[in-house]
Amino acid sequence: MTVAPSITLSLAALSVVTLPSRLVESTIALSVVLAALNNLWPLVGSVVNPGDVIGLIEAMKLFNEIRSTKSGRVRRIAAENGQLVRAHQLLMELDPA
Numbered sequence: 001m002t003v004a005p006s007i008t009l010s011l012a013a014l015s016v017v018t019l020p021s022r023l024v025e026s027t028i029a030l031s032v033v034l035a036a037l038n039n040l041w042p043l044v045g046s047v048v049n050p051g052d053v054i055g056l057i058e059a060m061k062l063f064n065e066i067r068s069t070k071s072g073r074v075r076r077i078a079a080e081n082g083q084l085v086r087a088h089q090l091l092m093e094l095d096p097a
Contacts, residue, residue: 043077044074044077047074048068048070048072048074048094050067050068051067051068052067053065053066054066054074054091055091055092066091070094071094072094073096073097074092074093074094075094076092076093077092078090078091079091
């Protein structure tokens with residue numbers, strides 16, 4: 001997720017732009033489907049590279065991208081969906097690629 005949705009929602013809240021409700025509802029539905037698909041086919045076994053988005057962390061109703069700092073194959077996901085996490089907590093283990 002990038003900063004673009006936040007900017008768009010802010011502009012809509014200030015009535016600078018108007019968004020059709022169908023577009024907003026469709027985008028929300030798509031994000032729910034994508035989250036569900038990730039639960040069905042998790043990243044375990046996938047190869048990640050530095051800079052790849054490997055997760056999202058919600059803080060104060062905003063989603064922040066978590067990017068990989070290393071490359072490797074995902075061995076284990078240490079945090080569960082919806083789990084409270086803290087700074088510097090292990091989220092994922094990688095095997096060297």
